[in-house]
Amino acid sequence: MRRVRYEVNGGPEVLFCEESVLPRPAAGELLVRVEAIGVTLPTVRKVREGSEPMPLGGEVAGAVQALGPDVAGFAVGDRVTGLCFTDAYAEFAVVPAALASRVPDDASAVEAVALVRSGVVAGGAYEAASPEPGGSVLVTAAAGAVGGLALQYAKARGAGRVVAAVGDPAKADFVRALGADDVVLYGDTAWGDPYDIVLDGVGGELLSPAVRALAPGGRLVAYGSGGGTVEAYELLVRGASVIGFQMRMLAFGKPALYARRLREVWEMRDAGALRASVHEEIPLAEAARAHALIEDRRNLGKVVLVP
Numbered sequence: 001m002r003r004v005r006y007e008v009n010g011g012p013e014v015l016f017c018e019e020s021v022l023p024r025p026a027a028g029e030l031l032v033r034v035e036a037i038g039v040t041l042p043t044v045r046k047v048r049e050g051s052e053p054m055p056l057g058g059e060v061a062g063a064v065q066a067l068g069p070d071v072a073g074f075a076v077g078d079r080v081t082g083l084c085f086t087d088a089y090a091e092f093a094v095v096p097a098a099l100a101s102r103v104p105d106d107a108s109a110v111e112a113v114a115l116v117r118s119g120v121v122a123g124g125a126y127e128a129a130s131p132e133p134g135g136s137v138l139v140t141a142a143a144g145a146v147g148g149l150a151l152q153y154a155k156a157r158g159a160g161r162v163v164a165a166v167g168d169p170a171k172a173d174f175v176r177a178l179g180a181d182d183v184v185l186y187g188d189t190a191w192g193d194p195y196d197i198v199l200d201g202v203g204g205e206l207l208s209p210a211v212r213a214l215a216p217g218g219r220l221v222a223y224g225s226g227g228g229t230v231e232a233y234e235l236l237v238r239g240a241s242v243i244g245f246q247m248r249m250l251a252f253g254k255p256a257l258y259a260r261r262l263r264e265v266w267e268m269r270d271a272g273a274l275r276a277s278v279h280e281e282i283p284l285a286e287a288a289r290a291h292a293l294i295e296d297r298r299n300l301g302k303v304v305l306v307p
């Protein structure tokens with residue numbers, strides 16, 4: 001099979017495609033014949049900033065090719081999507097069954113990788129903020145895979161004003177089309193009236209202005225891989241809170257809630273409330289171009305690799 005990997009950390013150019021042996025699923029794992037791979041910012045960062053090469057993990061979708069020992073609930077041929085922690089940029093990938101879920105017949109593998117993980121993060125982050133009906137919401141990285149779904153999720157779940165924050169004015173029309181009532185740029189001096197909830201997928205230097213955008217009693221959910229520091233005094237003066245959200249912890253720590261979030265994503269998609277945007281489908285061998293797109297912060301929605 002073909003797979004993509006790298007031997008030294010660096011920019012997208014370090015990625016290369018090679019022939020490799022088929023992985024074997026261990027206990028509790030599925031071997032999936034991959035039809036689509038979601039490219040994510042943490043993986044892009046790992047390649048450039050990591051201290052040593054690591055397998056390129058991520059979300060994949062395709063058909064179950066083989067089952068490892070002790071797998072229940074799946075059969076060969078089932079169409080699934082799930083997270084792969086080893087080589088996801090490949091024609092076949094191993095996925096823990098606990099993190100796999102069915103893809104409905106009317107959905108493509110590309111839609112599944114654009115919708116499922118990002119939708120669970122969007123919904124999980126929003127619900128982690130204990131939203132109240134009519135509350136105002138600011139979503140950062142709003143044109144990314146998670147952000148675009150978070151805007152729609154908040155609207156569908158009864159939020160009031162939902163504002164998109166993006167790094168580039170060229171993204172404004174895209175996020176408005178997803179339902180944002182207004183758009184602010186990170187560099188703007190003011191981000192509008194204070195917000196009951198901020199969903200932050202950026203972190204880093206954006207975290208402080210994002211906390212200052214909170215209304216009294218507001219909640220910021222930090223789910224991005226950009227790190228950052230929160231000033232306790234900024235929370236104190238607003239009576240505000242910061243909550244961390246991590247999908248992997250939800251999946252392994254609260255499997256029933258994770259399963260509910262998964263169901264909800266497809267139900268909302270069937271009801272027309274949640275639509276995944278795909279920026280581009282890129283051939284596996286051009287993985288470097290996919291990473292460059294994300295590093296350049298040009299994507300509108302999900303970047304997907306296809307073997």
Ligand SMILES: NC(=O)c1ccc[n+]([C@@H]2O[C@H](COP(=O)([O-])OP(=O)(O)OC[C@H]3O[C@@H](n4cnc5c(N)ncnc54)[C@H](OP(=O)(O)O)[C@@H]3O)[C@@H](O)[C@H]2O)c1
Nearest residue numbers: 041141143144145146166167201223224225245246247297
């Ligand atoms: N907690 C979890 O379980 C979990 C799960 C999945 C994803 N995430 C995190 O959620 C965030 C968004 O993920 P995604 O899948 O929606 O992203 P994505 O589709 O890969 O796009 C990246 C987005 O992040 C923004 N961004 C901010 N800083 C960036 C940087 N330094 N380099 C590149 N892009 C940057 C970009 O837009 P702007 O330039 O407009 O900001 C872009 O919209 C990421 O930080 C990711 O690590 C967390």
